[in-house]
Amino acid sequence: MIKRQRLPRAMSLISMAAFLLTTVGSQTLRANPPEPNINVSGFFSSDKAQRGRVVLAAVVMDIPGGYHVNSNRPMSKYAIPTTLKIDAPSGVKVSAITYPRATVRRLKASNNEPLALFEGRAIMRFTVTVPADFQQGVTELRVKLRYQSCNDEVCYAPQTREITMPIGVVGAGDSVKRINANIFGNRR
Numbered sequence: 001m002i003k004r005q006r007l008p009r010a011m012s013l014i015s016m017a018a019f020l021l022t023t024v025g026s027q028t029l030r031a032n033p034p035e036p037n038i039n040v041s042g043f044f045s046s047d048k049a050q051r052g053r054v055v056l057a058a059v060v061m062d063i064p065g066g067y068h069v070n071s072n073r074p075m076s077k078y079a080i081p082t083t084l085k086i087d088a089p090s091g092v093k094v095s096a097i098t099y100p101r102a103t104v105r106r107l108k109a110s111n112n113e114p115l116a117l118f119e120g121r122a123i124m125r126f127t128v129t130v131p132a133d134f135q136q137g138v139t140e141l142r143v144k145l146r147y148q149s150c151n152d153e154v155c156y157a158p159q160t161r162e163i164t165m166p167i168g169v170v171g172a173g174d175s176v177k178r179i180n181a182n183i184f185g186n187r188r
Contacts (some may be wrong), residue, residue, distance in 0.1 A: 008164070010026070010080050010085075013016050013128055016106050016166045026056065030138070033066070033129055033151055033168065034158045036063065036064045036067040036149050037064065037147065038061055038062065038063050038064070038066070038067075038147070038149060038161075039060075039061070039062040040059065040060070040061055040062075040145055040161045040163055041059070041062075041109045041163070042057065042058070042059050042060075042089075042096065042098050042141070042143055042148070042164075042165035043057065043058045043059075043060065043105075043144075043180045043183045044056065044128075044167050044179070044180065045057070045178060045180060045183075045184040046177060046178055046179060047108045047123040047168070047177045047179050048167065048169065048170045048177075049094060049128065049130045049167050049168070049169050049170070049172070049176075049179070050130070050138075050167040050169075050170055050171065050172050050175065050176055051130050051131065051132050051133070051136070051169060051170070051171055052130065052131065052132035052139050052172045053112065053128070053129070053130065053172060054129045055124075055128050055130070055167070056082075056127055056130075056184050057094075057124065057125070057126055057127065057128050057141070058123050058124060058125045058126070058180075058184070059084055059123075059124045059143055059145060059163075059165075060117065060122070060123050060124075061082075061119055061121070061124075061145070062120075062123060063118065063119055063120055063121070063122065065120075066151055067071075067119075067149055067150065067151050067152070068103075068105075068117040068118060068119045068149070068150055068151075068153075069082050069117065069118050069122070069147040069148060069149050070082055070115065070116070070118075070147070070148050070150070071099065071102035071116040071117055071118050072084075072099040072102075073116055074102075074115055074117075075104070075113075075114055075115055075116045076110060076113055076114075076115055078149075079110075079115060079148070080158050081121075081146040081147075082099070082118060082147040082148075083146045083147075084099075084124050084143065084144070084145050084147070085145075085146075086126065086140050086141055086142070086143055086144075087141065087142040087143075087144075088095050088128065089139050089140075091130075091131045091133075091141060092127055092128060092129065092130055092131070092134070092139065092141075093128070093129040093131075094126055094127070094141070095128075095129075096126065096129040097124050097125070097126045098124065098125045098126065098155070098184075099124050100118060100122050100124065102116035102117055102118060102119075102122055103116070103117050103118070103119055104116055105117055105144065107150075107152050107153075108152060108153060109150065109152060109153050109154060109155065111128070111142040119185075121172050123183060128141070128167075128171070129175045130169055134169055135169070135180050136169050136170060136171065137168070137169060137173050138166055138167070138168050138169070139167060139169055139186075140165055140166040140167070141164070141165040141167075142163075142164055142165075143162065143163045143165060144160055144161070144162050145160070145161045145162075146158060146160045146162075147159060147161075148161070157188065
């Protein structure tokens with residue numbers, strides 16, 4: 001009879017432990033905010049590219065409030081840097097990429113170790129030179145942006161976002177119109 005009483009008590013304890021693990025586990029999962037929806041877009045400073053000339057270009061990350069991504073030089077050897085790779089058609093030259101200035105913060109998730117981060121809007125700029133003998137028409141850049149997004153407590157798996165940046169190519173004497181002043185200001 002003693003064995004019969006212990007078995008139901010042991011089953012009750014096991015059931016209680018399973019319930020607590022399930023409840024605590026699901027509350028822990030709910031406590032972490034969802035992965036942010038980071039918008040990645042490409043822009044040119046003019047509506048068309050003139051053959052033999054340089055056009056400014058940029059890739060923009062819009063990072064929602066409460067989140068950040070590691071900068072291209074994150075300071076911690078464990079942080080995954082943001083990297084931008086651009087594949088251009090043969091003959092088209094792309095300059096080195098200028099990354100924005102990072103914000104340095106200390107976070108609980110990194111034991112208050114300083115981290116270099118991008119928050120809000122991060123604009124990565126570069127120039128594109130179309131050769132004088134390049135065929136007129138539409139061409140495009142293929143862009144790969146790799147980053148790791150985090151909030152102040154947790155980091156998500158790294159992602160690679162791919163976008164294309166199409167632009168019309170016209171003759172050197174054809175007129176072009178400046179666009180995207182919000183990204184490039186008065187620069188051409």
